Amino acid sequence: MVPPIIPIILPIFRCRIDLQNTTAFPNASYDNITIMTTPIDNYGRPVEPCERYNYNETQCQMNSDLSCVNLSSPVIGCDVRVFDESVFTETVVTEFDLVCERNVLRSVGSSMYILGYSIGSILFGNISDRYGRKRTSIVCTVGMILVMVAVAMSPSMEFFIATRFFQGILVIGMNIPIFTHGMEIVGHEWRTFSGMMYHVSFAMGYMTWSLIAYIFRDWHEMQWGMLVLALPLLVVVLIVPESARWLFATGQDEEGQKVTELMARFNKVKLDEEFWKEAQCVSIEKPSYISNRYSTIDLFRGGVIRILTLKVAFSWFVNSMVYYGISLNAGSFAGNIFLNNVYAGIVEILSYVVCTLVMDRVGRRLLLAITLSGAGLALIASTIVNEFAEKNRGLITLGVVFAFVGKALVSGSYAIIYNFTAELYPTVVRSNAVGFGSTCARAGSVLSPFIIDIQDYIRWFPNAVFGSFALVGGLLALTFRDTTGQPMMASMEEARRFHSGKTVRIQDSKDAVGHVTGELL
Template identity: 30%
Template sequence: MKFENILEEIDGFGPFQIAITVLLCTPRIVLPCHFLLNNFIAAVPPHRCDVSALEDGGPTNLTQEQRLTVYVPVREDGEPEPCEMFAEPQFQLLANSSNSANLPTIHCQSGWVYDNSTFTSTLATEWDLVCDRKSLTKTTSSVFFFGVMVGAIAFGYLCDKYGRKNTLLASYIMAIVFGFCSAFANSYVLFAVLRFLTGFGLTGISINSVVLTIEWVDTSHRSFIGVIGGLAWSVGNMLLAGFAFLVNDWRTLIMTVTAPLGFAVLTWWWIPESARWLLANGKVERAQFYLEKCAKFNKGQKLSSKLKAETLSNIEIMEKQDKNYTYLHLIKTPKMRRLTVLTGILWYGVASTYYGISLNISGFGLNLYLTHFIYAAIEVPAKLMIYCFLNIIGRRKCQAGTLLLTGICIAVNIFLPKGLWHVRAVVAILGKGLSEAAFTTVFLYTTELYPTVIRQNGLGYTSFMSRLGVSVAPLILMLEDVWTVLPQIIICSVAIISGLVSLLLPETLNLRLPETIDDIEKPRRNDISCHSVEASGVFLESKNTADT
């Protein structure tokens, strides 16, 4: 008997599973609040050189406006130059409107004055991360995602060794401690280190919340659970815009989005350990305890006698047999190597595209908060739409189509004039929704591509490639200083290339899930009836077993 048969016996999608999903919604909502937090805490408000402490050496009693005229050049759009000032005071500019374009300038000597009408305080205003140092604001995002990437490797191992529930608690505590500590950092270096550790801790929440819900739900409802998890992300993303609008200080904002994890710690006591993990690690009695709890919660009855310790011990042996595979098995055989390379490119492209768009939310004529909210809200219909199309046109066409259309939207915005900001905003929002649809698809598609015996290792590897793409995305956006449209060109190219790569993968619609590596190496028949006959055989076999 397989573990899936036990889930069917005790109802694999009842009140017990729904309760687990609800309890894990709060930490899932927190994730996007931190992952996209840099859009607000690292915002660079309008600024100019501070000339208040400079001696005039000329006419006295100058007004503030006259002082700016004497010391600060004016750009073509009429705004003060943000990073330069005149090398010498230009008092002649008070008497006439002569052109100041050719006058010698130097970098700001006494700091900057910031426009605090939108943000009371950001990383840029706190440590003067502007002009020559403005790249450091985006670097904090990359540092955070490098922590997420390292955490994906570490927690993938810890999750299997020490259990899902214990590791989840450790993740909660790490994220709370380092999240709050980062709000009190008194230097940029310390803040970057603490953000790295915060990202590390949050990864454990991301991995364990998904694994726990998936391992307690039967096969037919896993897609639905994926939708619920995705919608929790979208809700958190929309809430971030509201939090940032109400809280204008970066330190307070970090504490605001971290605080809900305190509630998550309180609800942790009601979250069960994964019975599948307990069986795989020889903890039969504890697995039996949770399974009986699930059966009573779902059906109001105890676990049937045929599912007692002896049967669970047999499942334990079968589960342990599935534990003999490592990451090396991803590249040992030819078709597995091909699958590994293609899915790695695909995940890197999907993540890099999604975050490349999500972290670049200016330039469309809308304020920062509204743009972020619309970007988040468009994800909801995108998630619901893509799950309809997945069962109509298949996984491969959905994956390729969403990525190629995302690339086309980015390309269109490269050529649209900035004066058509409303058209550019619509195209950008459409591209954001498509990129989210691509992210939703890749989770399901990859799960169906990898065989059962190595599926977790495959998802761990693709998660690492995803985090790599996320870490690189903020660095790509910094290339706008080299050429304004260069980041868009790179993100567009990555989206199109990864979309074309997905066409090289096999279709999985209406095919049975591969169980072993041999199922990948040997061709499978693309036949629905074959799947149906096999399913019927499994049903009859399980029925006969039950009758005996």
């Protein structure tokens, strides 16, 4: 979910002081000269690393002291920056000098990734529903690998920004059909596990970045390392068969039957001729939805589906805004960056494991409400504690604990909304629905850093906003119909009846084969 931030991390930097290269101060260290020539705070850190006091180097050489440094005149901008290389030898920031007047390009790079993510969500949600899960996955996986090569070889920041944009498009274009496929290829008793394992893989990837970055301290080498790890995915998407549910839902019964029999043999389930005859007898005529082509617009057709889509959109927006808000703000915590990355991944995995164990017992609707509103309460509690903490170490630690509790809970709710959305919509628009939800989520993630910036003026504002939205989102979750234990719907008509509070009999259509075999897989 969160794009890798290690390659674009901002290391400590300051102005390069030419006096360090002179022989006038043989006993003065670089830090001593920096303190005498740079505005610093009470902790000895540069107040503004892009500025320094003015001085005349020739005069300093002649006087052999630092009286040449004009402490009373206005500071001036750096000529050249010096970056701390104790952790990383090269990052995108240090290579392309993305600080001071060029700092905006760092934000542009992240924004273009998110923009690509948004475009890809809508684009490949439609393509996946129209041309199939497998074809879409193959195209996007090949494209992503090629773009990763281009990113690693970026000769300029402009080229890096462009490739990050296409990377965002292809990453979500690959993820949507893979997630949807994973939900459709299993029976209802395994849907929770399948959906949650998808999110566990994200957390593991997040932690893998720590290992790669620890081994390779240059961002180019990091990219090559991640590329090597991504190559086996291409083999996987090539050998995994198409979704049988999608094949049946689009009228490709012969291909659907082949895939079903293949999966049945793999799971040691025997499907005899009687089974297929019974399935054929369900309906002689093909359902009308088979010949239709659906798009994102269909998510807003009809009152019941339109209201559902608006509620789903808000839920995705809130989950993403709060998740990114906590994740980006947690980056300011002190400690080892590699371990912090691992800890963040562990917190998410624990959250997913707990949700997997209790989701089928508690239900999607109630668990979404509990986790999202619980995250809101934790953030509000953290805000209150921090306001009264001042220099009390115990209260400061308690505030951090509440923040991590909020992160664990919103990680769980974010995973639940993925599963829930896939089950709330029928097969013919399922990828469209997940793609549209992901697009709404990007709006929330874009807003998060701007909300965080306000804490420079109003310290309690970000967590108060995140907490309030999470509470509202948790209450809204109670208005959904629960899908726990329900067979996955195939047609829009089934979805309308379900969300109108009516009983849905999946066997009403020829697509019953897809649902029956889904329970066997």
